Amino acid sequence: MSLRKVAVVGAGMTKFVRRAQETGKELAYEAAKMALDSCELKLDDVDGVALGTAPDAFDGVHMKGEYLSDGAGAWRKPFMRSYVGGGTGVFTPIQGWYHVASGLFDVCLVVCEEKMSSCQPHPQGAFLTIFDHTTERPLGPNLLWIFALEMNRYMHMHGLQKKDIALVSVKNKRNAADHPCALLGDPNITVEDVLNSEVLAWPVQRLDVSPVTDGAVALVLAAENVAKRITDKPVWIKGVGWALDTAYWTNRDLYYPKYVEYAARMAYEMAGIREPRKEIHIVEPYDPFDYKELHHLEGLLLADKGEAPRLTAEGVTARTGDMPVCPSGGLLGVGNPIAAAGLMKVAEIFWQLRGEAGKRQVPGKPVTGLAQAWGDLMQVGTVIILGIGG
Amino acid sequence: MSREVAIIGVGYSGFRALTPDVSYKELMYEAAVKAYDDAGVDPRRDIESFVTVAEDFTEGTSIFDEYVPDQLGAALKPVHTISGEGLHGFIAAYLQILTGAMDIVAVEGHSKASNILTPNDILAYAMDPIYNRPLRANPYFIAGLEMNRYLCETGTTREQCALVVAKNKHNALYNPTAAYGANIGVEDVLQSEMVSYPLSRMDMSLHADGAIVMVLASRERAEELSDSPIWITGVGWCNDSFSLETRDWSGAIYAAKAGEMAYRMAGIRSPWQELDLAEIDDTFSYKELQHMEALRLCRPGEAGPLTEDGATELGGELPVNPSGGSLGVGHLLDASGLARLLEVVLQLRGEAGQRQLPDVETGLAFGWRGLPTTSGAAVILNN
């Protein structure tokens, strides 16, 4: 059964800042307006709105999808909010995809917003409640624990050192220096800087981590015939995939993200991709911590297990390398407003494939790109594959 | 030509004021097992995607979707949360099958309202933090404002609203899953204490716990697996202005537009004539009347008199909320819309027991997300 083709035809985003003056609604509006303007559409041209935003505890509003709905352009329109933790940013365009591919909509606005800074004294407080209320919360866990536990297991299983991993932070923060919206771009950061940074929860150090951020990103999706009228460079959604592993994370071996592999396989199959390492030209995996980029590259089957650090060290994943990874600067460099961060990666692939990424543009003529997000209790993988031409 | 999609299995657990013997996982598992057995599917093998409906602050857990896959048989499978009305989740499942990429998708919604110790505080937390919350008013004032405006504009009376309560609680007596069936009269409602004038305590539905799972399938799979697939012929959903300051206070525009979209898809022009039953959100008594009018079952101001005439009773021209609605069954938070849809499915299959309506072919379910939202979704089914 051949699926209705859906393209990304416009994109917009706000700066990613530590604490925005704008309310969540305003952030959503700015990104949505920019996305519509970028393809010269008006709100009236939009048939439906898909919103993605992660814990309500950040913005400090229960049912925050409703609160954000008008900022996201959903006044008197069909509106739905999807939510899969950190995976949301890449899931929401998938949600937009099924809106349009269903045949019920021709144009769908996809908006992701996060205003983490509202949560005081520290947005990490919102993550205290991700743990099981009976078997885990009484132990006083914080978010850093699960990253540290996973990072330790990953390093242990592959005999890795911190310096192998710190290279990712350096690469991404340097890449981010060329992103106009970046919060933590730094053209001069070195591995030593990362290794000397404060140990938060060993093996996690301060510069291994992406910052708390506010921001919003939006995309405009359109069905094939409409897309071709709107732009001469539609970027097609070739494949989508998502998978959520068991909640019993302490029953899983954290060294390998099987759920990312499942999501990737689903997307590769839909896109007809048989040799991802050859056929994917740009990769934007989710990098809230530096080791996560490596962990995810392996889960995406773009590197053998334990081999992603070597690819990084050899420059394969640099912007000018054979397989550029996080040319945007990723979450480590641009910032991590959870849901918006994932959508930023999708927007990056969109801009890269159209040759519109300015100083971040990867050389050659990339045709196919992949963006992936991740979240929950080391649990969900969401993958989208975009392609230009054809 | 749109793909045809049917509901091939339903399962539910509840509905009761308290469910202290089971955790939410166990409640969901029970509903899922029943739904999958009804559908004749093995979730590990046959179901390709799962949609769950949940809100963090309703559960007391951030990123609640973390905790759903296991009890739905969805571990390592595509799962996502729709933070919306149960019917939004249902529609999300429907859309996935329409794309052609999937054939069998499950949707789940539940309520463990009994586990929320501070429900009004959490409701207040849903309000605009800058313009509305600082007023520190009990959030039910929003319903009071709306009810007052609705009564004023349409000439509907409090007595007519009270009749809705009496009708629905009476219907619930014939519904073994209902938590709040009772024989009460108009006077009982009119004399109950005011919560936020003109909304009295008995105009409000009480919460209940429960879980509902449904399995949807494309035509090919539905015909293989089910003897009585119930076909989805129309869906619609819409959000109106969230802001209290700019919303329409009497019209339920979200319902009007959701209904419009669903009727158009289903090819329905005269809903009152063409529908055989309607399960419509009645979180508050006046809501049933307001939604009836917004959904064009009748003109503004007519829903009250129609109720008085008995037209919406079990034996009436167009039974509304034969299940008992939220007023009779219990309000299941965001899963309420799925409870409305469940009744339509059971009626269309001839499985509604004592409250079975004769000769039913087409039914409408409409869910509203509740205060302080202007968000609703409609689904039309045919057998």
Place this chain on the structure above:
Amino acid sequence: MTSKIREFPGVGLREPDFAEKKVLFTEWKPNARYAWDAGVAIGRYLAELKEGHIIGVRCRRCRRTVVPPRIFCEWCFHPMDEWVYLEDHGVVNTFSICHVRWDMERVAEPLIPAVIEIAGASKGMGILHLLGEVDPKDVKIGMKVKAVWKPAAERIGAITDIQYFKPVK
């Protein structure tokens, strides 16, 4: 497109903007409290912890014994077959040494969270808990550890009835 845009929206504020009252803001402290029904599986788990036992469940089809207990096997979707008492010692699967609280304030004594595979359960079946009576430098993946329980009179039926796990020789 980013190549064409000069100025992106979004105004970043800093701490002094608030301290110096250049920005107006409102505050709200949510009152969100819950009492979760433990249910059949976790209810039993907690009751057994009160008695000083760790209990798991077994799925015969999948041939695995897991902890924390659940009434269904998430792999084959069948109900679990039987309760199984487990040991109160195990092996460290992974750990961390945490020097900060959730609000990023440093703590004097680091906490050592760990996933501990419980003996008696299938391989890889662990629970989250803390390590204690150990120098952080000495913690290793693969280390054998044993639960240190609270005295019986202080146990209430909670995961904290185990204070922490300590290394065994």
